Amino acid sequence: MADARTPILVGPTGVGKTAIALALAAHWPIEVISADSRQIYRGLDIATAKATRKERDRVPHHLVDVVRPGERYSAGRFALDAAAAIEGVRAAGKLPVVVGGTGLYVRALVDGLFAEPTIDPRAREALAHAIDRMDNATLVRWAGRLDRGYRGEGGRHRAARAIEIALLTGQPLSWWQAAAKAQGVVTPWTVRLTAPRHLLHQRILARTTAMLERGLLEEVAAALADGAPVEGPGMDGIGVREAVAVLQGRLPRDLLVSSIATATRQYAKRQETWFRHQLRGDVLVLDATRSPEQLAATIAAAWEQQRS
RNA sequence: GGUGGGGUGGCCGAGUGGCUAAUGGCAGCAGACUGUAAAUCUGCCGGGCUACGCCCUACGUAGGUUCGAAUCCUACCCCCACCA
Numbered sequence: 001m002a003d004a005r006t007p008i009l010v011g012p013t014g015v016g017k018t019a020i021a022l023a024l025a026a027h028w029p030i031e032v033i034s035a036d037s038r039q040i041y042r043g044l045d046i047a048t049a050k051a052t053r054k055e056r057d058r059v060p061h062h063l064v065d066v067v068r069p070g071e072r073y074s075a076g077r078f079a080l081d082a083a084a085a086i087e088g089v090r091a092a093g094k095l096p097v098v099v100g101g102t103g104l105y106v107r108a109l110v111d112g113l114f115a116e117p118t119i120d121p122r123a124r125e126a127l128a129h130a131i132d133r134m135d136n137a138t139l140v141r142w143a144g145r146l147d148r149g150y151r152g153e154g155g156r157h158r159a160a161r162a163i164e165i166a167l168l169t170g171q172p173l174s175w176w177q178a179a180a181k182a183q184g185v186v187t188p189w190t191v192r193l194t195a196p197r198h199l200l201h202q203r204i205l206a207r208t209t210a211m212l213e214r215g216l217l218e219e220v221a222a223a224l225a226d227g228a229p230v231e232g233p234g235m236d237g238i239g240v241r242e243a244v245a246v247l248q249g250r251l252p253r254d255l256l257v258s259s260i261a262t263a264t265r266q267y268a269k270r271q272e273t274w275f276r277h278q279l280r281g282d283v284l285v286l287d288a289t290r291s292p293e294q295l296a297a298t299i300a301a302a303w304e305q306q307r308s
Numbered sequence: 309g310g311u312g313g314g315g316u317g318g319c320c321g322a323g324u325g326g327c328u329a330a331u332g333g334c335a336g337c338a339g340a341c342u343g344u345a346a347a348u349c350u351g352c353c354g355g356g357c358u359a360c361g362c363c364c365u366a367c368g369u370a371g372g373u374u375c376g377a378a379u380c381c382u383a384c385c386c387c388c389a390c391c392a
Contacts, residue, residue: 013346038346048346076343104345113342128344154341157348165343177342197337238346262335267346273339 006086006186007303008098010035010106010275011193012268014203015288016295018051020193021099022059023296028097028303031060031089033082035100035109039064040073041234043226046211046219048237062089062096069223069234076116079108083185098186103274111280112182119168127167131160139163149174189306191299192275193288201265208239208261217243217256238263 011017021032034040038048042065045052051061062085067073082098082105089096100106107113131139139159143150146166150159150173165173195203220243228235230244242259245251251259284302286295 036346037344072344074343075345078343102345104342104347107341108343111342116343153349155349157344158341159348161343161348173342182342233344236344236346240346263346265336269337270346274341274345277339278341 004090004187005189005306006096006098007299008035008106008110008186008188008190009193009299010100010103010190010279011288012195012200012271012275013049013101013264014200014207014268015193015195016203016292017099017101017193018049018055019292020288020295020299021097022051022055023292024097024299025059026293027296027300029094030097031062031092031094033085033089033096033098034061034063035078035082035098035102035105036064037073037075037078037102037105038234038237040066040078041069041071042067043069043223043228044219044234044237044240046214046216047239047243049207049211067234069228070232072233075102075104075108076113078105079113079185082109086186098188101271103271103278107278109186110184110188112184114176114180115182116165116176116180117169119164123168124164127164128160131163147172147174149178188281189303190279190281190283191302192279192283192285193295194272194275194285195288197269199289200268204264204268205257205261208257208264211239211260212257217246220244221247238267 009017009021021030024030032051036048038044039050040063041048050056050064051059056064063078063081066081086096086098098106098109134142136156136159139156140152143159143162143166144152147162150162152159162173165171165176169176171179216239220240223235223240224230224244224247235241235244239260242251242256242263245259246253246256284299286298288295290298
């Protein structure tokens with residue numbers, strides 16, 4: 001069983017990953033391992049387009065609703081959690097299928113990240129605080145001084161990461177990346193779903209409109225009332241931040257749908273770029289224009305073929 | 309009907325005689341990406357080329373002034389505000 005391949009379904013938001021995974025259940029006894037950095041958070045079901053309760057009753061989903069909004073989560077933690085979940089599903093005699101749009105999470109699971117040493121969360125938070133007050137140029141310069149392997153790319157976010165690692169572990173990030181190579185925990189069988197851009201845009205708009213009808217604003221208002229930190233992780237997803245802006249009067253209500261749709265389109269585009277270039281090994285590329293049932297049948301057939 | 313303001317590249321919006329295919333922003337396209345990744349960044353962005361250069365088309369429309377106009381003049385069309 002150690003060499004068993006694990007089906008992985010990736011693709012941009014709106015291609016229909018969820019529907020296809022559910023349709024796949026007609027072919028295999030599957031359980032879904034979600035690789036989605038926002039569905040990890042509890043609540044905000046509409047905003048993050050989670051599979052419904054009913055759907056999840058029919059096909060169990062793992063790594064959905066695991067932390068509360070405001071709590072820090074990471075790709076590394078995902079790799080660990082997902083590996084455990086996959087193990088569990090296998091032990092129960094079912095087939096785990098990884099489904100998700102967060103490329104880095106999939107990479108963490110398949111290729112492994114470097115073995116990051118334990119970092120004191122309090123020191124990390126204090127440093128993050130100091131970093132927040134510095135401008136981009138300062139951060140980039142600082143990161144360059146601390147880590148000669150740092151290329152100055154990726155802006156403040158990645159500069160901050162380089163600084164954090166160098167300061168808190170005593171070794172630069174590039175050193176860890178080279179010296180502490182990790183192993184992936186699954187052998188992937190990857191299906192990359194894609195769709196013509198105009199179709200994707202169309203689906204995104206329809207889906208955004210539907211989100212509002214299902215009560216996106218109410219959902220976000222409830223999360224805020226519940227004490228979810230506006231700035232915290234989990235509350236920064238597309239749809240959520242725009243809804244918060246409307247609730248706080250910073251964005252006119254009638255611009256809500258278009259703002260969310262635009263941000264979603266841009267995200268979908270970034271995902272397409274990531275999956276087009278960053279996936280390693282054999283990848284089955286499928287145009288998701290057809291129905292979920294047809295696609296599931298194609299995927300099931302291809303899976304059978306690669307097994308023999 | 310009168311007076312004033314305005315019509316700029318897909319959109320918004322600078323520019324008031326040459327250095328302007330035209331600052332910016334948005335949208336779009338392409339790309340980067342090892343632990344906040346729904347993040348964070350980079351490039352391109354009127355069209356066509358035998359492309360470190362050349363050609364064409366472009367600042368409401370039509371004329372005009374000038375060596376030279378998005379920028380000045382005239383007429384017309386449209387929009388907005390106020391007055392009637």
